Amino acid sequence: MKGMKKELITLRVNNEDYEIFTYPNKTLLEVLREDLMLTGTKEGCSEGACGTCTVLMDGKPIRSCLMLAVEAQGKDITTIEGLSEDDELHPIQKNFIEQGAIQCGFCTPGMILTAKALLDENPRPTEDDIKVAISGNVCRCTGYAKIVKAIKESSK
Amino acid sequence: MRLPSFNYLEPITLTDALNLMEEYHGRAQPLAGGTELLPRMKLGLTHPTYLMSLKEIHELKGIKSNKNELYIGGMTSLREIFLSTLLQQKFLAISEAAGSVAAPPLRNMGTIAGNLCQDTRCFFYNQSYFWRRGLKPCFKAGGNVCYAVPGSKKCFSVYQGDLAPALIAFNAKVRIEKKGSSRIIPIEELFSGKGEKPIVIADDELLTQVIVPIPEGIYGSSYRKFRLRNALDYPLVSAAAFLAIDSEKKVKSVKVVLGAAGPAPVIVKEAEDILKGKKVEESAINEIAEAAYKRAQMVDNLGLPASYRKKMVRVFTKRAIENAFNSIK
Ligand SMILES: Cc1cc2nc3c(=O)[nH]c(=O)nc-3n(C[C@H](O)[C@H](O)[C@H](O)COP(=O)(O)OP(=O)(O)OC[C@H]3O[C@@H](n4cnc5c(N)ncnc54)[C@H](O)[C@@H]3O)c2cc1C
Ligand code: SF4
Ligand code: FES
Ligand code: FES
Numbered sequence: 027m028k029g030m031k032k033e034l035i036t037l038r039v040n041n042e043d044y045e046i047f048t049y050p051n052k053t054l055l056e057v058l059r060e061d062l063m064l065t066g067t068k069e070g071c072s073e074g075a076c077g078t079c080t081v082l083m084d085g086k087p088i089r090s091c092l093m094l095a096v097e098a099q100g101k102d103i104t105t106i107e108g109l110s111e112d113d114e115l116h117p118i119q120k121n122f123i124e125q126g127a128i129q130c131g132f133c134t135p136g137m138i139l140t141a142k143a144l145l146d147e148n149p150r151p152t153e154d155d156i157k158v159a160i161s162g163n164v165c166r167c168t169g170y171a172k173i174v175k176a177i178k179e180s181s182k
Numbered sequence: 183m184r185l186p187s188f189n190y191l192e193p194i195t196l197t198d199a200l201n202l203m204e205e206y207h208g209r210a211q212p213l214a215g216g217t218e219l220l221p222r223m224k225l226g227l228t229h230p231t232y233l234m235s236l237k238e239i240h241e242l243k244g245i246k247s248n249k250n251e252l253y254i255g256g257m258t259s260l261r262e263i264f265l266s267t268l269l270q271q272k273f274l275a276i277s278e279a280a281g282s283v284a285a286p287p288l289r290n291m292g293t294i295a296g297n298l299c300q301d302t303r304c305f306f307y308n309q310s311y312f313w314r315r316g317l318k319p320c321f322k323a324g325g326n327v328c329y330a331v332p333g334s335k336k337c338f339s340v341y342q343g344d345l346a347p348a349l350i351a352f353n354a355k356v357r358i359e360k361k362g363s364s365r366i367i368p369i370e371e372l373f374s375g376k377g378e379k380p381i382v383i384a385d386d387e388l389l390t391q392v393i394v395p396i397p398e399g400i401y402g403s404s405y406r407k408f409r410l411r412n413a414l415d416y417p418l419v420s421a422a423a424f425l426a427i428d429s430e431k432k433v434k435s436v437k438v439v440l441g442a443a444g445p446a447p448v449i450v451k452e453a454e455d456i457l458k459g460k461k462v463e464e465s466a467i468n469e470i471a472e473a474a475y476k477r478a479q480m481v482d483n484l485g486l487p488a489s490y491r492k493k494m495v496r497v498f499t500k501r502a503i504e505n506a507f508n509s510i511k
Binding site: 030031033049050051052053056072073074075077080083086087088089092093094096097140158159161162163164 | 183184185186187188189190192213215216217220221224225233235237261284285286287288290291412413414
């Protein structure tokens with residue numbers, strides 16, 4: 027459109043503030059991947075149906091492909107890059123590796139962030155709680171049994 | 183997939199929002215959770231000039247109640263509606279409907295106003311620009327053919343919103359506001375029944391609140407939804423039932439509403455005549471299910487054949503009524 031103007035927006039991602047000069051029609055997903063180079067967040071379907079673009083916004087999982095970057099200002103955003111500390115992986119990440127809950131890895135960032143939000147809210151989830159929590163995240167290769175197991179292990 | 187261009191507006195009060203809607207002569211499209219509108223924009227089905235985010239308007243969020251009525255702000259998230267103990271206790275069908283939408287992350291984002299005002303859907307319409315490019319536009323896209331029902335003169339796209347049937351079962355209303363005025367209408371009047379343009383709300387109006395009367399006496403409710411996967415999928419058929427009984431377990435009032443059975447929610451008007459004053463028995467439930475089956479209007483434009491979906495109307499109507507009855511404590 028003629029006249030669509032770039033805006034300076036401020037995003038708080040993984041406890042750091044970023045200033046980005048961007049268009050209002052950029053999704054949070056696009057800005058994370060293309061401006062901040064945080065490519066751990068994946069683009070699968072781009073229409074809300076797969077969960078690979080999941081990030082945490084104020085601790086809750088959301089679809090970054092359906093959120094405008096301008097709308098994400100003033101919120102705390104956590105991406106998969108924000109989970110490890112220095113070179114130490116987060117316990118959920120370690121459990122995904124140990125349980126073989128990763129094959130191609132495309133769904134993994136979304137699965138792990140969804141799991142983190144669940145465990146922060148409910149440290150002792152039942153297997154059904156876990157299944158409901160990850161019901162919006164599609165995995166096309168590992169299957170869900172090992173993913174559920176990895177999350178279960180992380181709740182101990 | 184990229185979003186088309188638009189200009190972005192972000193009012194922080196309802197008054198500002200209504201002013202902007204007037205100022206831009208209906209060209210400012212409300213953006214609530216974005217989970218229905220943004221996919222349609224990415225597919226090139228709609229191109230708003232201005233998008234007006236309602237996310238910062240805090241006065242539109244939250245659930246309140248008094249002795250007679252429940253009030254749900256238009257920007258209240260489906261997660262909050264699903265988890266509300268008040269709703270789980272007194273408005274079970276509404277809570278169940280909210281909890282059945284899409285999947286948890288989409289319920290964190292999606293709102294009740296956005297859910298009600300969502301567009302109808304059709305396999306031949308909700309496709310990418312690339313896919314649609316091979317065909318002339320159908321009625322819904324402004325053309326004059328229908329691919330679902332060749333030769334027909336109208337659009338049969340399906341209203342698949344989950345909240346509306348449950349809210350109608352409770353005789354809920356919505357408050358619609360524009361600059362300088364406000365009106366309240368029963369939710370069923372939000373729907374035109376036309377697939378081409380299913381929602382009757384003017385370009386300069388906002389749906390600001392849902393109002394649900396609190397039923398008196400002994401009652402139960404339920405929402406049952408048929409879909410292939412238990413998450414992410416829109417309903418292929420759904421049924422909401424409300425049932426109030428007296429101390430002798432005779433039915434005082436009953437309301438059964440179908441979802442995904444046409445371009446608008448379908449009220450099974452026969453239910454009241456069939457059950458009122460009687461006990462809830464299988465034969466009466468079957469009779470209502472039959473009436474529901476006859477009312478459902480289905481064509482081959484969703485994930486499963488119309489004939490199969492139509493048969494499922496009976497099954498899910500029965501389940502909704504039985505569950506509503508069993509939920510009475
Ligand atoms: C993978 C996937 C699965 C889904 N499954 C389901 C499902 O099972 N059931 C279901 O019902 N929905 C489903 N949806 C659709 C959507 O997520 C929900 O309907 C959601 O509640 C829409 O709310 P929203 O706030 O995101 O709406 P938005 O996308 O923000 O808006 C939807 C429409 O309503 C209009 N609007 C929003 N607020 C107002 C207002 N206050 N006044 C006037 N107009 C307004 C917008 O302009 C737009 O036209 C699904 C979506 C996805 C991506
Ligand atoms: S029912 Fe027909 S007119 Fe309506 S969207 Fe589908 S193909 Fe188009
Ligand atoms: S890329 Fe966002 S849900 Fe698939
Ligand atoms: S590991 Fe490949 S999609 Fe899940």
